Amino acid sequence: MSNSLKNFYIFTGKGGVGKTTAALLFAQYLHEQDKDVLYVTLSQQKLGEASAQRPPKNNLSVPQLFLELEDCAQGYIQKKLGSSTIAQWVVRSAYFRALVNMLPGFGYLISMGKMLEIIHESQDKKILILDAPASGHALTMLEATKNFREIFQSGLVFEDTNKMIKKLYDPQHTCVRIITLPTELSLQEAIELKDSIGLLAAIPCKIFLNQLLATWGKAIADLPTALQKKVSLEDKVCQEYASHIDGNFPLVLETRLEDQYQTLKPYLEQLV
Amino acid sequence: MKKLQQKKFEIFFGTGGVGKTTLATARAVDLALQGKKVLLMTIDPSKRLKDILGLRDEDSGILCSIPSLEGIGTFPQPMKALLMNPQKTIARMGEMAQVSELKSNRIVEILTKPYGGMNEILALIELKMRIDEESFDCVVLDTPPGSHFLDFLDAIEKIKQFFDHRFVEIFTSLGKKVTEGPSKGLISGFMDKVVEFGVNKLLQYLEKVTGDSFVEDFLKALEVIYRSRASFLKGIEMEQVLSRESEATWFLVTSVEQGKMTEAQDIQKSASLKHKRRMNLLLNKTLAHHLTDWQPTGDGARLKEFFVSKESAINKSQSFEDVFDFPEVFAASPLDHVKELALNWRKYAN
Numbered sequence: 001m002s003n004s005l006k007n008f009y010i011f012t013g014k015g016g017v018g019k020t021t022a023a024l025l026f027a028q029y030l031h032e033q034d035k036d037v038l039y040v041t042l043s044q045q046k047l048g049e050a051s052a053q054r055p056p057k058n059n060l061s062v063p064q065l066f067l068e069l070e071d072c073a074q075g076y077i078q079k080k081l082g083s084s085t086i087a088q089w090v091v092r093s094a095y096f097r098a099l100v101n102m103l104p105g106f107g108y109l110i111s112m113g114k115m116l117e118i119i120h121e122s123q124d125k126k127i128l129i130l131d132a133p134a135s136g137h138a139l140t141m142l143e144a145t146k147n148f149r150e151i152f153q154s155g156l157v158f159e160d161t162n163k164m165i166k167k168l169y170d171p172q173h174t175c176v177r178i179i180t181l182p183t184e185l186s187l188q189e190a191i192e193l194k195d196s197i198g199l200l201a202a203i204p205c206k207i208f209l210n211q212l213l214a215t216w217g218k219a220i221a222d223l224p225t226a227l228q229k230k231v232s233l234e235d236k237v238c239q240e241y242a243s244h245i246d247g248n249f250p251l252v253l254e255t256r257l258e259d260q261y262q263t264l265k266p267y268l269e270q271l272v
Numbered sequence: 273m274k275k276l277q278q279k280k281f282e283i284f285f286g287t288g289g290v291g292k293t294t295l296a297t298a299r300a301v302d303l304a305l306q307g308k309k310v311l312l313m314t315i316d317p318s319k320r321l322k323d324i325l326g327l328r329d330e331d332s333g334i335l336c337s338i339p340s341l342e343g344i345g346t347f348p349q350p351m352k353a354l355l356m357n358p359q360k361t362i363a364r365m366g367e368m369a370q371v372s373e374l375k376s377n378r379i380v381e382i383l384t385k386p387y388g389g390m391n392e393i394l395a396l397i398e399l400k401m402r403i404d405e406e407s408f409d410c411v412v413l414d415t416p417p418g419s420h421f422l423d424f425l426d427a428i429e430k431i432k433q434f435f436d437h438r439f440v441e442i443f444t445s446l447g448k449k450v451t452e453g454p455s456k457g458l459i460s461g462f463m464d465k466v467v468e469f470g471v472n473k474l475l476q477y478l479e480k481v482t483g484d485s486f487v488e489d490f491l492k493a494l495e496v497i498y499r500s501r502a503s504f505l506k507g508i509e510m511e512q513v514l515s516r517e518s519e520a521t522w523f524l525v526t527s528v529e530q531g532k533m534t535e536a537q538d539i540q541k542s543a544s545l546k547h548k549r550r551m552n553l554l555l556n557k558t559l560a561h562h563l564t565d566w567q568p569t570g571d572g573a574r575l576k577e578f579f580v581s582k583e584s585a586i587n588k589s590q591s592f593e594d595v596f597d598f599p600e601v602f603a604a605s606p607l608d609h610v611k612e613l614a615l616n617w618r619k620y621a622n
Binding site: 013015016017027077080081086090096099113119143147150151152153154155156157158184185186188189192216219220222223224226227228231233236239253 | 287289290291294318319320378379382385473476477478480481482483485486489490511527560562563565566568570572574576587600602604606
């Protein structure tokens with residue numbers, strides 16, 4: 001298994017498909033196998049605004065990191081200019097904020113740089129599991145490096161962006177996991193996203209169906225008609241799109257992440 | 273049965289994957305079937321929507337006329353559909369303002385890529401240009417998922433910030449100074465510099481990090497955008513219209529299936545900080561009413577509880593004045609979904 005493990009796993013998908021759960025539980029799974037793994041979520045990619053999203057509260061033992069854009073930006077500028085005072089002033093100035101907030105994807109560039117740096121500093125031993133923003137945003141994020149390489153053309157950021165692209169677009173280093181629901185519409189969108197990522201770079205990208213009712217459908221004899229219809233639509237989608245689907249996860253009824261982990265543990269190896 | 277007053281603008285927003293686009297399309301279809309002159313505009317066109325409407329990729333950015341939909345019917349007046357294409361919008365703006373560099377500026381070009389992030393600002397401008405050219409009984413606006421809608425509202429703030437004279441003037445005049453003068457030692461005596469607050473310092477630091485061509489290019493981009501400001505300012509007018517209760521209905525879409533209630537409430541909360549107004553909730557894919565007669569035991573009971581409890585939690589929530597249910601559609605084809613949802617919309621028609 002270790003041979004095929006990548007350094008950077010990017011989990012994405014539409015909101016509410018169980019992306020966070022999959023990413024977090026996969027991180028926990030690797031952690032229990034003594035891998036040096038870190039689960040990462042990002043703050044809002046804007047400066048001067050309170051962060052909305054935090055990782056869900058849980059008692060999982062895997063190390064979890066919440067990356068604040070402001071800290072990443074300040075850290076980077078400090079490194080380049082050699083002064084924390086200047087860096088703090090730059091990041092907090094109204095003009096720098098306007099610049100970052102005007103240039104979409106700039107925030108992602110900064111956060112992504114930080115994540116790749118964490119991997120690099122571990123001499124490529126660390127595995128980062130990124131709970132990435134929902135579909136469209138994920139594409140902005142992946143595109144950001146290319147766009148800003150075009151924008152900058154020279155200078156320190158340009159050189160660093162080039163380094164990032166090497167790692168980010170290296171199929172041995174980075175991969176994408178798209179989580180989606182077992183309906184035709186969701187799956188079509190996942191395939192579209194995969195295609196768009198494919199146009200960007202040869203990043204290995206897999207699609208996983210989540211919350212399959214079918215598992216329950218087979219276990220319960222007297223399923224009402226509505227749920228039976230749901231199951232048969234699922235079956236149809238699974239057959240029709242079989243070649244696009246890289247794995248499945250059953251619908252879990254547990255609400256606590258720790259309980260969900262116990263139920264889903266046997267399925268997590270698929271994500272490697 | 274709750275009834276719904278149709279207004280000139282209907283805005284659909286919500287997290288991804290809740291059926292927002294399908295519900296918005298169904299709404300447009302139902303209004304068009306009733307003989308209304310409808311414009312359906314989508315900012316995040318998916319391949320699926322193009323398929324439903326029978327449009328091709330090349331049609332994006334063009335106002336398309338749809339006389340009928342297979343299996344649904346012929347519209348008394350053709351339904352108009354517009355799939356946003358930021359690059360085409362910016363080209364039109366450049367023509368109107370006679371600023372040809374607008375579409376050729378390297379930085380503007382990158383920012384107007386489909387995921388470049390200027391989509392929201394440009395969508396408002398595009399909408400304004402369209403309704404100035406042609407009048408509609410109803411404009412159905414499908415916005416990008418999730419916090420994107422807040423970006424959409426923020427677009428106006430961005431425009432205002434941007435066209436604040438101080439911002440542009442300071443950037444341009446000081447920017448020139450910085451790019452003309454030689455870079456000085458940045459680290460030595462930095463305390464002096466920190467005391468002297470100013471954009472020129474910031475640009476020096478930026479230039480040090482980002483390379484010399486960037487600051488100059490960025491200033492050029494600012495300049496061409498500034499010269500085309502008349503079009504951008506149209507977006508501000510549009511926002512005022514969309515904020516008026518009398519002109520626009522806002523629909524927050526969520527789906528039972530995905531238990532997105534907390535997120536929907538968060539979106540509602542942040543949106544209402546800036547916009548004190550009514551919001552309607554569209555609850556998609558409801559299922560509980562199908563399960564009332566089912567009296568299972570064991571695993572079945574757990575499964576039933578799982579579906580029913582999610583829905584009752586939403587119905588008990590007090591955050592929304594009006595909640596409109598849309599039962600789950602058991603059909604594979606997207607067009608069948610639109611058809612059934614359009615029938616459901618009709619139930620709420622006044």
